[in-house]
Every structure is written in C-alpha cells, then in structure tokens.
Amino acid sequence: MKLYEINDQIRQLYETGFDEDTGEISEETSWALERLEMERTEKIEACAVVWKEYRAESDALAAEAKALTERKRVLDNRANNLRAYLASQLQNGEKIKTPRAALSWRKSQAVDVDELAFNWNRDDLIRVKKEADKTKIKAALEKGETVQGAQIVNTYKLQIK
Numbered sequence: 001m002k003l004y005e006i007n008d009q010i011r012q013l014y015e016t017g018f019d020e021d022t023g024e025i026s027e028e029t030s031w032a033l034e035r036l037e038m039e040r041t042e043k044i045e046a047c048a049v050v051w052k053e054y055r056a057e058s059d060a061l062a063a064e065a066k067a068l069t070e071r072k073r074v075l076d077n078r079a080n081n082l083r084a085y086l087a088s089q090l091q092n093g094e095k096i097k098t099p100r101a102a103l104s105w106r107k108s109q110a111v112d113v114d115e116l117a118f119n120w121n122r123d124d125l126i127r128v129k130k131e132a133d134k135t136k137i138k139a140a141l142e143k144g145e146t147v148q149g150a151q152i153v154n155t156y157k158l159q160i161k
Contacts, residue, residue: 003047006040 010033017029096103137150
C-alpha cells in the first residue's frame, strides 16, 4: 500500500470509526488505526532511509567533483606554465612544425585600462550591472520600511537526520 493510500484510510477511519452515540472508537477501529499508523511509520522511515542514501551518494559525488576540479586546476596550471616556458624559448614569429605538434604565433589585440588614469566621467564607456541587494532590502523591511516588489517570505525545510 502506498503512503498516500495509508493516509486516506487513516482519515476515513477517523471520520467513520466512531460510535455516534458515545463518541468512542470501536476496538476494531482502534486496532485498524494502530496497524495503519505502524505501516505509515515504516513507509516514512523507508523513504527517509532512501533519502539518506541519495544524500550520501550526492555528497560522495560532490567530493569526487571537488577532487576532479582540483586535479583539473593543477593540470591547467602545468599546461599554462609549460606554454609560458615554450613562449620564452621561441622568438616572436618563429614557427616549428613536426608530425606531432605545430607551434606558431598569432597576433591579437587587447585593451589595457589604467584604473587610476581612466576618465570615469565617460558614461558611454562604463558598464554597470544592476541587481537587487537582498541583504539591504531585508534590513529595510525588518525596520518596517515599505519596499515595492519585495517582501520577507518564511519558508520551511524538512530536516532528515
């Protein structure tokens, strides 16, 4: 039986399992409720155990991803250092071609901006990213200020241990 079906049966027993004259639960209804509650607890426990297994596997994958990210960073650094070494050993314009590798130079352009000397009054040359500062908005709302389009929302998150 599925968990929602157990809950439905429990709800039905609470609605129909009382003696209308005395308001008491019959022995048969009491036994059925106890059995359903036990089955419900077992189902919930089983779901929680599966959830814990998922979290453990997820955490293991996250740890592996972190290890792989670190390994990638180390290999990227080695490759960049080797490229810099090769660049220091070749003269600009020098080309080397072998059956397994080809080295050559490509011209490129970049803009170098001196932050201290730059004319910051030129708005047409400045890019500004606008985003809501949720920390400041929350502080304002907690002080009782009205912030259009913002509100504090209480949320609840199930904890499983």
